[in-house]
Amino acid sequence: MYKILKAETLAAKIHLMVVHAPRVASHCQPGQFIIVKLDEKGERIPLTICDYDREEGTITIVFQEIGVSTIKMAELKAGDAFRDFVGPLGCPSEFVEEDIEELKKKKMVFVAGGVGTAPVYPQVKWLHEHGITADVILGAKTKDMVILEKELGEVSNLYVTTDDGSYGRAGMVTKTLEDLVTNEGKHYDVCVAIGPMIMMKFVCLLTKKLGIHTIVSMNPIMVDGTGMCGACRLQVGDEIKFACVDGPEFDGHLVDFDQAMKRSQMYKTEEGRALLKLQE
Ligand code: FES
Structure with missing residues (x-):
């Protein structure tokens, strides 16, 4: 136990x-x-x-x-x-394996959305412990939904955004990322985006336009996490991958998000039935 x-x-x-x-x-x-x-x-x-x-x-x-x-x-x-x-x-984040001196030359930005903020924290903390302070854009729907702000603030340059503008910068995380790069003179070599699938999709569309290599975590589509249920099957470029055994992190510019989102909807009816049973 x-x-x-x-x-x-x-x-x-x-x-x-x-x-x-x-x-x-x-x-x-x-x-x-x-x-x-x-x-x-x-x-x-x-x-x-x-x-x-x-x-x-x-x-x-x-x-x-x-x-x-x-x-x-x-x-x-x-x-x-x-x-x-x-x-x-699953596999550790790819930068864990990189030469630390080479890593120090890269400018990194993390985009954390909702509960996806949780897996961003150990990555940013690890970098900070190795002498690298990354930028983090922490997005939530409203002020009440912002999590781990204090913890992330201690190990990164933090930008908080809320969709409704009730705290921090107003608007989606993509707006802040675009503002930082196009209006505030920031340059990034790598972006790590973790959050709802729709957020990761739009971050990837933006970073493709901005020419920033982007990593995403496909944890949201996992079901059993063992490579056996097939729920996390994913098209990455011209390859089929399983998020739980090959990932959870992948090159975001190669992930077919539309297919992944469709797949994650497949379990909604079953989940709904189970919830109704719980309420009986
Ligand atoms: Fe079931 Fe990956 S979560 S195969």
């Missing part, structure tokens, strides 16, 4: 948990994910790692209530435990 040491709500339906999982914490890297199971018959839930503490043996996860399992998960408190906590899974 994997004990929950801390459980808190960050925003409406978005929760953070610190879980005691020393073996995962001892060798996980930014960009990787874990799978949790609430109980023996529970659904497998893939979640990207938000933070890790190798000395304390803990992993921080952030998740959004979107289906029956995550709604049940949100009811867990500090002191409760997960039946399974498997990982680290």
